[in-house]
Amino acid sequence: MADQEQVVKLYGTWASPFSQRIEIALKLKGVPFEYIEEDLINKSPSLLKYNPVHKKIPVLVHNDKPVAESLVILEYIDETWKNNPILPLDPHEKATARFWASFIDNKILATAVKIGLCKGEEKEVVILEVCEQLKMLEQQLNGKDFFGGDKIGFVDIVAFWFQITHEVLGGDFFTPEKFPGLFEWIGKLQEIDLVNECRPPREKHLAYVRGIFECLINTPK
Amino acid sequence: MADQEQVVKLYGTWASPFSQRIEIALKLKGVPFEYIEEDLINKSPSLLKYNPVHKKIPVLVHNDKPVAESLVILEYIDETWKNNPILPLDPHEKATARFWASFIDNKILATAVKIGLCKGEEKEVVILEVCEQLKMLEQQLNGKDFFGGDKIGFVDIVAFWFQITHEVLGGDFFTPEKFPGLFEWIGKLQEIDLVNECRPPREKHLAYVRGIFECLINTPK
Numbered sequence: 001m002a003d004q005e006q007v008v009k010l011y012g013t014w015a016s017p018f019s020q021r022i023e024i025a026l027k028l029k030g031v032p033f034e035y036i037e038e039d040l041i042n043k044s045p046s047l048l049k050y051n052p053v054h055k056k057i058p059v060l061v062h063n064d065k066p067v068a069e070s071l072v073i074l075e076y077i078d079e080t081w082k083n084n085p086i087l088p089l090d091p092h093e094k095a096t097a098r099f100w101a102s103f104i105d106n107k108i109l110a111t112a113v114k115i116g117l118c119k120g121e122e123k124e125v126v127i128l129e130v131c132e133q134l135k136m137l138e139q140q141l142n143g144k145d146f147f148g149g150d151k152i153g154f155v156d157i158v159a160f161w162f163q164i165t166h167e168v169l170g171g172d173f174f175t176p177e178k179f180p181g182l183f184e185w186i187g188k189l190q191e192i193d194l195v196n197e198c199r200p201p202r203e204k205h206l207a208y209v210r211g212i213f214e215c216l217i218n219t220p221k
Numbered sequence: 222m223a224d225q226e227q228v229v230k231l232y233g234t235w236a237s238p239f240s241q242r243i244e245i246a247l248k249l250k251g252v253p254f255e256y257i258e259e260d261l262i263n264k265s266p267s268l269l270k271y272n273p274v275h276k277k278i279p280v281l282v283h284n285d286k287p288v289a290e291s292l293v294i295l296e297y298i299d300e301t302w303k304n305n306p307i308l309p310l311d312p313h314e315k316a317t318a319r320f321w322a323s324f325i326d327n328k329i330l331a332t333a334v335k336i337g338l339c340k341g342e343e344k345e346v347v348i349l350e351v352c353e354q355l356k357m358l359e360q361q362l363n364g365k366d367f368f369g370g371d372k373i374g375f376v377d378i379v380a381f382w383f384q385i386t387h388e389v390l391g392g393d394f395f396t397p398e399k400f401p402g403l404f405e406w407i408g409k410l411q412e413i414d415l416v417n418e419c420r421p422p423r424e425k426h427l428a429y430v431r432g433i434f435e436c437l438i439n440t441p442k
Binding site for chain 2: 069071096
């Protein structure tokens with residue numbers, strides 16, 4: 001299908017790591033797209049129409065067909081536009097990438113949120129847990145520039161949120177001394193122009209992430 | 222690669238819907254495999270070696286290379302053995318199947334577990350929630366025999382656990398009157414010999430699932 005026949009829209013929000021994933025993937029593929037900023041306090045009728053189940057961003061709409069859930073969208077993009085593969089082509093390497101992406105979303109992210117929710121001794125236990133998880137992930141770099149090898153791939157895109165969240169949550173446990181591999185990797189990501197284009201303004205972004213965690217900590221449960 | 226060169230092992234447990242998924246997929250593909258029953262109270266050194274991150278079943282070991290996480294394994298199987306596709310070939314249909322598989326694992330399963338954990342009014346709210354989720358899933362059948370169309374596919378395999386869990390948790394909310402589509406689908410699954418081979422002995426299985434929920438309900442939190 002020629003490019004001029006393609007209409008690609010991305011419903012996202014500027015600070016969401018989940019919509020940033022999709023922006024990075026589309027840019028890696030060189031797919032022109034219209035970005036539509038959603039107001040999550042007043043969700044648009046389009047978002048509710050395209051993602052009636054979760055009512056969440058990101059949603060990719062390709063020729064009026066919606067795809068929701070960031071990992072599902074990444075796979076869709078990789079299968080629809082074959083240039084610059086995001087996932088490895090070998091089935092076992094592909095499975096390994098999917099395994100670590102799931103680990104980031106279902107384990108590391110869940111534990112990172114708990115850091116924001118816990119206090120005192122409980123918080124210490126959660127920090128130990130996330131450090132163990134981050135160490136396991138770091139080992140996958142194993143001397144490579146990126147999880148994808150010598151260029152950015154699926155796991156790098158999925159782990160992209162580390163580069164800002166750690167500044168809010170990291171404290172003295174997520175440091176270059178303790179995680180040299182992950183910090184080198186963050187540095188490598190910062191060298192990629194295309195990735196930098198998807199990075200929101202730093203101070204504004206930090207303030208937003210801090211806002212989320214302050215709300216989590218202070219809202220009665 | 223010729224079949225005789227392939228060594229395929231599945232580490233699972235008889236009552237786990239997650240290892241049942243893999244059994245069904247391998248049988249659909251006609252892949253011969255060795256099934257190794259794990260004792261989850263005394264995990265084997267092999268399991269710990271092949272899945273050091275989660276230390277969980279199922280693990281598929283193909284020519285000594287392990288793949289863990291049931292959805293990741295299903296994708297691996299479908300990409301490695303191309304006959305009898307489990308996922309649709311069209312990228313948008315494939316994305317839709319992945320979306321619903323994720324919905325089953327991350328939403329319906331999580332809510333079903335909550336039913337076992339809640340009491341009184343709270344339980345009523347959770348039951349309403351799971352009914353709404355099941356209704357959304359049921360709509361995907363839309364007159365078809367299976368979620369995959371006229372034959373069993375990815376979403377059918379992932380939703381396979383409904384066929385027994387509902388007998389423990391279903392009570393008066395998961396009934397053929399309220400969910401005629403899902404009950405017809407359960408009936409269609411029961412007509413497939415290959416699927417029946419993966420079904421554990423009924424009374425033993427029911428007792429096991431009941432045991433899990435009784436433990437969840439009665440263990441102090």
